[in-house]
Amino acid sequence: MKPFTVKLLMGALLVGLVSSSLPHSASSEPVRSELQVVELLSDVLTDIHTRLVVLHESQMELQRKQDRLAEQMEALGRQSVPGADGELSLPSDNTAELSTALAHCLLQVTRTVAGSSGDGGSPDPANCGMLGLPCGSDADCARLGLSAAAACNPVGVCSCRRGFRQVSDTECRPLAALGDWCREDADCKDCSAGGRCVSETCQCPIVRLGYIEYRLVGGGSCSDGWVELRRGGPDNKWEHVCPGNWDSTDAKVVCKSLGYGSSGRSLRLSYYGAGKPNIAVQEVLCTGSEPHLLACKHRVNVQCSGNEVAGVVCEP
Secondary structure: OOHHHHHHHHHHHHHHHHHHHOOOOOOOHHHHHHHHHHHHHHHHHHHHHHHHHHHHHHHHHHHHHHHHHHHHHHHHHOOOOOOOOOOOOOOHHHHHHHHHHHHHHHHHHHHHHHOOOOOOOOOOHHHOOOOOOEOOOHHHHHHOOOOOOEEEOOOOEEEEOOOEEEOOOOOEEEOEOOOOEOOOHHHEOOHHHOOEEEOOEEEOOOEEEOOEEEEEEEOOOOOEEEEEEEEOOOOOOOEEEOOOOOOHHHHHHHHHHHOOOOEEEEEEEEOOOOOOOOEEEEEEEOOOOOOOHHHOEEEEOOOOOOOEEEEEEEEO
């Protein structure tokens, strides 16, 4: 008989013995108090029994999961026929490494189940696929439970495909282009050129120098595009630069002030906004040493012919 069953029976027997031996006197208050204590002990033993049953069921569930994982590891340890349906075509020198990784996954499952309440919310060892496991083909990564964003790379390891980045042992998240949804700065594929996740959207940063804000717009990254400036804060409109006399020295000042390198190429770019571009300055003449564009010589309040604006491609 199991120990917790014996304890429960002993508690019930104790209650019965005490109850039968008590004098039936209405004035025997101490005796009633003792009886209440014994009944409380019986309730405690019943609660302990319930908890032990739950723990026993959790242990049985863990054993079943361990047996399933052991079967998986045994199957992975055997050399399979490449391309056979449902089998892993792993090279022989990767088997030990894969088994170690799966054993680590089993340890994590064991800890989770041991700390759970037996409600079935623990992870399944059948889904122990992790990025970094060895593989022989893309299909191996899929059979290990990884998503379609994972592939077998040239060195024989499951990793995130191009256009995705690894955010956990099992998840690959798509890299976001400018204007796309993002969760953090690292999601923006252009983060190396200053792209930031602002209000869950990948955006190029705005650089404020004095009372003037600068940015590059319309390019393939944050480090190229047409030059825009805004004076006096967000209540004012963004303005453009007329490309007359625009050269690489002017572009260098723009790139350096925005933090995109010490040199740049000047461009004349077509403006695709609504209506004609809002020109702020023209005939810019920089020497290369100025801290920002409007510190260079320039003309203001002028009209620029055509629909072109000054642009740059910044270079390290």
